[in-house]
Amino acid sequence: MSAEAPAPDGPRPDLLSALTRISRLGAALNRGRLVERAAEDAGLGRDRAAVGVLVTLRTAGKPLRIGEIAERMQVVGPHITRQVQVLEKRGLARRIPDPHDARARLIEPTGAGAEATDRYLAFLLGWFTDTLADWPRQDRDDLTRLLARFADDVTARLSGLDDLDDLDDEES
Amino acid sequence: MSAEAPAPDGPRPDLLSALTRISRLGAALNRGRLVERAAEDAGLGRDRAAVGVLVTLRTAGKPLRIGEIAERMQVVGPHITRQVQVLEKRGLARRIPDPHDARARLIEPTGAGAEATDRYLAFLLGWFTDTLADWPRQDRDDLTRLLARFADDVTARLSGLDDLDDLDDEES
């Protein structure tokens, strides 16, 4: 991978190079077996999307509605409905009534689901921690700080863009 | 998104938080229309995987074989074969003979393909540059530098992991 434009005074060539690598990383993570291996080791099977629901519930620290899970995961509702059905069948999550709204139900992990999710997260975090083990402390701290801010800024700007699209759709 | 473990002395809670946000960012990028809009504005249509091939060729700066494109994009060969067929039909890329190996052919963008790819990259880079416009210069530089290194380290460690899987498969 050799960038073509050698201009050292703007952020652009480095940015392009970084985005290219991130894109490749995403493909490697999808193709690779790291996540699947972590899920199997934790007793969660191979259902990656369902694992995502459990992680969302675990980091939220409280039962969530279908719509809340979908928004946090940036996917549509029907997809979550089916993942929750999978989790219910496997005894990893359950539905409880929402005391404030009879249309909705709250989703929460079962004891087995919570334990498996913790094992899964420990596996993944350990793997990434190992990968960063050789890094200088300062760089590690900078990376996690900047990565989180970058993701938040981009996600926020993206949803603004999509809201504009929705307006366009309504007008036409 | 409130993390549960409040231990301020290790990289782990921040790392989990960062990974969670990156995962959400990935979903938002997939669902959102940013990439599609950039591709359409550039005259590349909606075929995202084919756009990826063009970007790979453009950043390589020279014609590549199918297998080289697949490796750089971290996907399997047949997938590239079909994307290149799409690009050929649309006049954005062409196949030329590989002088060193009659089994292979080299893929290169046409003039129209190269121009459209440049427009596409300019659009995307501009969008990300705008997103980072308010950031301190130092943070921007650190982010691109650390992000590129992080992606390289993780990608390398992942392919080691997958090589192990392949060995396992052969043994059984």
Add this chain to the structure above:
DNA sequence: TATTGTTATACTCTATAACTATA
């Protein structure tokens, strides 16, 4: 009438398997 969720269906992306041609 608007909102929450579900069911049914379709589409995109990518992988695997079987095959052809050349090394």
Add this chain to the structure above:
DNA sequence: TATAGTTATAGAGTATAACAATA
């Protein structure tokens, strides 16, 4: 016999549309 690529098929993941129940 091994390698580069192609064709055909299958699967995972997620979206859209139509619908039901409740607010």
